[in-house]
Each structure stands twice: as structure tokens, then as C-alpha cells.
């Protein structure tokens with residue numbers, strides 16, 4: 001099996017596999033679920049990781065304007081864990097964000113260790129305007145969110 005990982009922007013033919021990669025993590029409440037329709041309408045935000053011609057992971061970069069971005073819907077299929085794919089996906093998104101100059105990139109996650117290794121630091125969720133947590137209003141954990149907010153300034 002080829003082991004070299006390539007990251008590219010997602011296209012329409014990737015939508016089903018992206019939703020399948022996210023699904024088990026969404027079912028375990030590690031990520032918000034994203035329907036194929038939702039993925040399609042935000043497709044330009046998504047990138048995918050390929051091993052050979054197989055999609056092993058995905059990540060989205062949401063632009064809030066004012067040089068603020070969010071890394072979200074980051075997932076790597078469990079059979080490809082700990083091969084550096086998640087790191088490459090986040091790095092790709094950070095580089096994409098940094099093309100806009102000096103930017104802030106944040107993530108809301110249970111994997112603060114993973115993001116800290118990439119240079120993110122823990123911050124108070126209240127640092128961000130409430131409207132940024134638009135997803136939170138549809139999350140089952142909205143009243144007792146136990147995820148960490150992490151932020152990096154780059155560019």
C-alpha cells in the first residue's frame with residue numbers, strides 16, 4: 001500500500017466519503033454531524049487527504065472574516081490514525097488561512113494535545129463573539145460544552 005499522503009481541496013465526488021469519514025465520530029459526539037447537503041454547500045472549505053487514490057481524512061476551514069478562521073470537521077479514518085495525516089490536514093488549512101496575511105485560526109476540540117503540538121494554545125471560549133459558536137445552538141452539548149477552544153496566530 002502506498003504510504004505517501006497528499007492533501008488537496010475537496011470536490012463534489014468526495015462528498016459521500018467525507019460524510020462517511022465524519023459519521024462514526026459524529027455518532028460518538030466527537031464532532032458535529034454534517035449532512036451531504038451541508039458538505040456540498042460548504043465544499044470550498046473542505047480539503048481531503050489521499051493515500052494513493054483512497055481518501056483517508058478530511059478537514060474544513062471556515063472563514064469568519066476579519067482574519068479569523070476555524071478548523072472544523074477534522075477527521076481521519078481510524079485505520080489511518082497516527083500516520084501524520086491529521087497534522088498534514090491542519091497544516092494545509094493553516095497555510096490556506098495564512099494566504100490572507102496575519103490571521104487567527106481557532107478550533108473547538110477534545111484533542112487539545114493534538115492542536116497544542118501544532119502550536120495552538122488554549123484560550124477562553126468567551127474570547128470569541130457568541131455568534132461564532134453558531135454551531136453550538138444545534139449541538140446536544142450546548143448547555144454543558146466540555147470542549148476546549150484553541151487558537152493560533154499565524155502569517
Ligand SMILES: CC(C)(COP(=O)(O)OP(=O)(O)OC[C@H]1O[C@@H](n2cnc3c(N)ncnc32)[C@H](O)[C@@H]1OP(=O)(O)O)[C@@H](O)C(=O)NCCC(=O)NCCS
Pocket residue numbers: 025030031071072073074075076077080081082083084085086087088107108109110111113114115117
Ligand atoms: C484528531 C485526529 C484528526 C488526529 O488524526 P491523526 O491522523 O491520527 O493525527 P496525526 O497522525 O497527525 O497525529 C496523531 C499522533 O500521531 C503522532 N504522529 C504524527 N505523525 C506520525 C507518524 N508519521 N508516525 C507515527 N506517529 C505520528 C503524533 O505525534 C500525534 O500525537 P498526539 O496526538 O499525541 O499529538 C483523529 O484522531 C480523529 O479523526 N479524531 C476524531 C475526530 C476529532 O476529534 N477531531 C478533532 C476535532 S477538531
